[in-house]
Amino acid sequence: MKMSENRSTSARDGAVERMEQEVSRSFLGSPRAVRLALCALFGGGHLLLEGPPGVAKTTLAKAIADAGGCAFKRIQMTPDLLPADITGAFILDPRTGNFSLRKGPVFTQTLLADELNRATPRTQSALLEAMQEGAVTIEGETYALPEPFFVIATQNPSEYSGTYPLPEAQLDRFMLRVRLNYPEAEVEKAMLDRYLRSVEGTRAILSPELILQFREKVRQIHIEPELLDYLVRISNDTRTHRTIALGASPRASLALAEAARAWAYLDGRDFVLPDDFAELLEPVFAHRLILRPEAELEGFSAERVLEEIKKSIPIRAR
Known part of the structure; x- marks a missing residue:
């Protein structure tokens, strides 16, 4: 592939790098998790964080919103939450006899839906239109x-x-899923030290306007036709693999392409490399795949199947 090492973007010329550092100062977990979260933000997608309680999922979300200078709202999902509790509703004003819109928490720039899978499917679906259409x-x-x-x-x-x-349908709306696990002992000690010392909160590094500008730059990142062929072959293989009941959709293919662009941008490049797809395949695809029951009984996982598919499809570079 014709790629010049001199072709670099302004993504890492200061502001974005400082934002990544600021988020990492507040969230002391995996640096890769921070990079993947920013990949979703600048790629124009949405982010699903999965992990046991208490591993700083909410901390990471709040740090991204604060460092990005964005308005932030949090919804604690519960089984009794209604769709109108998310989107809002028209309320009768007894003084005037008129109805006025009381906007729900979805009217914000960064929305944290905490413990989304504790809400009923009906309430979960209230986010679908918002995530897809804005x-x-x-x-x-x-x-x-x-x-x-x-x-x-x-x-x-x-x-x-x-x-x-x-x-x-809900899972397919998330560009990336990031799994957070319990921290190593040294990281946990640093977390305790940070909070016991009441360290300064996350500072605003960017602004909503700058984030939109960076998103536009991400859309200009170049992807070689051979890499698009590689992406499509992987997607097709997930639809025909013997262990998979539901493979990756065209939306998943688009999400991988956009995520790879954002990953390259955060790495200071204006072109996508094969390694970008390899790095992002599992975070973008794994949560969208549904395995056949017999495959799960045999010990297969989405991650294992994707690794097999990736190894079976060589990248033809020139």
Whole structure:
């Protein structure tokens, strides 16, 4: 592939790098998790964080919003939450006799849907239109949401009680899923030290306007035709693999392409490398795949199947 090492973007010339450092100062977990989260933000997608309670999923979400200078709202998902509690509703004003719109928490720039899989499927679906269209419909009227609109949802692993599996349509709206695990002992000690010393909160490094500008730059990142062929072959293989009941959709293919662009941008390049797809395949595809029951009984996982597919499809570079 014709790629010049001199072709570099302005992504890492200061502001974005400082934002990544600021988020990492507040979230002391995996640096890769921070990079993947920023990849979703600048790639124009949404982020799903998965892990057991207490591993700083909410901390990471809040740090991204604060460092990005974005308005932030949090919804604690519960089984009794209604769709109108998310989107809002028209309320009668007894003084005037008129109805006025009381906007729900979805009217923000960064929305944290905490423990999304504790809400009922009906309530989970209230986010679908917002995530795809950047707008919500209330009583037949459509209302645009503030830009940039970025949903960060957290979920506990399915083995935890009181959880509802996210439907396929909902999962497909998330560009990336990032799994957070318990920290190493040294990291946990640093977390304790930080909070016991009351370290300064996350500072605003960017602004909503700058994030939109960076998103536009990400859209200009070049992807060689051979890499698109490689991407499509992987997607097709997930649809025909003997262990997979539901493979990657065209939306998943687009998400991988956009995520790879953002990954390259954050790395200071204006072109995508094969390694970008390899790095992002599991975070972008794994949560979208549904395995056949017999495959799960045999010990297969989405991650294992994707690794097999990746190894079976060589990248033809020139």
